[in-house]
Amino acid sequence: MPQPTSPDTRLFTVTADTLVAVDFTPREPRERRRPRTPRTPRTPREPGPYRRLFAVPGARAFTAGNLLARLPMGMFGVSAIVMIAGSRGSYALAGAVTATGLAATAVVAPWTARLVDRHGQARVALPATLFAVLGSLALVLCVRYDAPDWTLLAAYAATATTPNTGGMSRARWAHLLKGRPDALHTANSFEQAADELCFMLGPVLAAVLCGTFFPEAGTLTGAVLLLTGVALFTAQRSTEPPAVRRAAGRAPLRAPGVRPLLLVCLATGGVFGSLEVVTIAFADGQGHRTAAGAVLALQAAGSCVAGLLYGAVRPKGPAPSRLGWCLAGMTALMTLPLLAAALTGSLLVLAGALLVAGMATAPTMVTTMTLVQRYTPEGRLNEGMTLAVTGLLGGIACGSAAGGWIVEHVSATAGYGVPVAAALTAFAVAGALVTFGSSNRFMDGCRHH
Numbered sequence: 001m002p003q004p005t006s007p008d009t010r011l012f013t014v015t016a017d018t019l020v021a022v023d024f025t026p027r028e029p030r031e032r033r034r035p036r037t038p039r040t041p042r043t044p045r046e047p048g049p050y051r052r053l054f055a056v057p058g059a060r061a062f063t064a065g066n067l068l069a070r071l072p073m074g075m076f077g078v079s080a081i082v083m084i085a086g087s088r089g090s091y092a093l094a095g096a097v098t099a100t101g102l103a104a105t106a107v108v109a110p111w112t113a114r115l116v117d118r119h120g121q122a123r124v125a126l127p128a129t130l131f132a133v134l135g136s137l138a139l140v141l142c143v144r145y146d147a148p149d150w151t152l153l154a155a156y157a158a159t160a161t162t163p164n165t166g167g168m169s170r171a172r173w174a175h176l177l178k179g180r181p182d183a184l185h186t187a188n189s190f191e192q193a194a195d196e197l198c199f200m201l202g203p204v205l206a207a208v209l210c211g212t213f214f215p216e217a218g219t220l221t222g223a224v225l226l227l228t229g230v231a232l233f234t235a236q237r238s239t240e241p242p243a244v245r246r247a248a249g250r251a252p253l254r255a256p257g258v259r260p261l262l263l264v265c266l267a268t269g270g271v272f273g274s275l276e277v278v279t280i281a282f283a284d285g286q287g288h289r290t291a292a293g294a295v296l297a298l299q300a301a302g303s304c305v306a307g308l309l310y311g312a313v314r315p316k317g318p319a320p321s322r323l324g325w326c327l328a329g330m331t332a333l334m335t336l337p338l339l340a341a342a343l344t345g346s347l348l349v350l351a352g353a354l355l356v357a358g359m360a361t362a363p364t365m366v367t368t369m370t371l372v373q374r375y376t377p378e379g380r381l382n383e384g385m386t387l388a389v390t391g392l393l394g395g396i397a398c399g400s401a402a403g404g405w406i407v408e409h410v411s412a413t414a415g416y417g418v419p420v421a422a423a424l425t426a427f428a429v430a431g432a433l434v435t436f437g438s439s440n441r442f443m444d445g446c447r448h449h
Contacts, residue, residue: 049186049312056176058239065236066169067194069129069229072222073165074202076101079218080139080156082210087143093152097139100153102397104160106390112163113386117379120243121171122234125163129230132162136223140216165230166195167385174373174381175241182314185370189311192366193304200300203293244379252384257375262391263429264323264368269395270422271334271361274403275299276396278415279337279354281407286347295351302358310363319374320430323367327427330360334423338416345413364426395422 047055054060077098084094115124135158142151173187206218234240252258276296283292315322333356340346340353369388376384399422406415 049183050190050308053183053186053190058236059176062172062233062236062239063169065229065232065234066165067198067229069165069226069233070169070194070198071202071205071229072226074199075206075218075222075225076136076159078203078206079210079222082207083140083143083215083219084152086210086215087146088149093149097152097156099397101156101159102393104157105162106393108160109162109164109386109390110383112161113167113382114380116163116168116382118243118245121163121168121240121382122237123243125165125168125230126234128161128163129227132159133223133227135159135161136219140219144216162226163230164382164386164389165233166191167382167389168233170369170373170385171241171381172239176239184373185315185366186311188366188369188373189307189362192362192369193307193311195365196300196304196307196362200297200304204297207293241381252376252380252387255375255377255380255384258372258384258387260429260432261368261372261375262387264327264426265388265391266395266398267422267426267429268330268361268364268368269392269397270399270402270425271330271395271419272392273396273399273401274415274418274422275337275354275399277400277403278407278412278418279350281404281415282341282350282412283347285412286345288347291347295347295354298351299354299358299361302355303362306359307362307366310366315367319367319371323364323371324427324430326360326364326367327423327430330357330364331420331423331427333357333360334416334420338413338420341413341416 054063080098080101081091081094084097085091088094112124112128115128135155138155138158139152141147142155170188170191173184173191177184177187206222209217209221253262279296279299280292283295336353336357337350340350344350369385372384372388373381399418403415403418406418
């Protein structure tokens with residue numbers, strides 16, 4: 001007969017092979033239980049500087065087109081050298097053709113940029129790009145059908161009408177972010193990182209295309225990418241800066257503060273040009289010439305990462321002083337490749353030194369372009385930034401020549417003294433910029449900013 005159980009009694013029973021325990025202890029009513037402390041809602045995290053940057057309406061669309069158009073800038077030179085040297089058997093001719101194109105660009109590019117400022121990006125950039133693409137196609141045909149050497153020079157010179165796509169993108173950011181210097185600093189940092197990325201990937205892509213398919217593949221692919229990218233970029237009319245047919249300010253070359261910055265660009269270009277030639281010669285001397293591209297890519301990678309990090313922080317102090325500090329850092333870090341080559345002779349150690357040394361170049365270029373934008377008169381921004389790029393190209397040519405001369409007459413290790421000297425020269429010019437930058441005469445041309 002079942003017996004009554006007390007409330008504290010536990011009943012044990014066996015079901016099949018399982019022991020079951022039943023607890024009759026009364027439970028506290030649900031409503032008497034201690035209420036849980038409500039969780040404090042998390043404060044939404046403030047978006048980072050790059051998320052805020054690309055939240056600007058239309059920014060993602062024009063950036064995508066511009067990156068597509070900018071990638072071939074690192075492809076055309078390598079593609080032309082591989083194509084011409086492979087078909088004509090002459091690196092001297094290939095070098096002469098690329099040098100001719102560089103000289104023509106230095107002359108034509110500022111005029112193209114002036115037309116862009118006066119008539120708008122869409123009306124000028126797309127026809128100029130089409131003409132440049134025709135020049136690339138003419139070069140391919142001349143090489144393919146064994147035309148006289150002078151036709152190669154003329155065809156490659158015709159590509160000088162290629163618009164400064166990076167400058168046009170920076171001009172859009174300056175237009176969209178007017179009155180927001182912190183956001184413009186982030187935009188300029190992103191643009192510099194994009195430059196480094198394109199010049200890091202472009203030569204690799206060109207070499208793969210020319211080696212895998214046929215020698216003309218790099219030039220043809222670059223022409224298609226350039227035309228497609230510029231077409232997509234110029235189609236974004238909502239973010240295009242307004243054209244200024246008659247700019248009130250003087251020409252950028254005559255504006256106070258611009259010429260010292262062009263000298264800084266010239267000397268900084270000497271760093272880039274000499275590093276490339278000397279590193280190829282050093283790797284060749286070690287019996288690893290094919291690894292030179294990867295070693296140089298590390299230098300560009302360091303610059304790309306540093307540019308993105310530099311854009312994520314809020315700059316402090318006046319820009320001329322920041323430029324001086326950046327150039328001082330670049331001068332110090334450029335001694336690392338020289339020490340690595342002289343003390344170790346190891347290509348692996350040199351690669352690490354170039355990775356670290358590259359981290360100073362992007363902040364330097366970001367600050368330089370910020371000052372160019374500040375000192376360039378209203379309505380002449382594309383022209384001013386194209387002049388800066390022209391200075392860089394001239395410096396690259398001079399640095400390549402100086403580095404090559406030192407390598408040939410002294411040694412590849414001694415050649416790493418050229419980028420140190422070029423960086424030191426840029427630092428000295430920046431010192432003059434800081435010294436005279438506070439004078440009224442110097443700042444007259446940039447008060448409208």
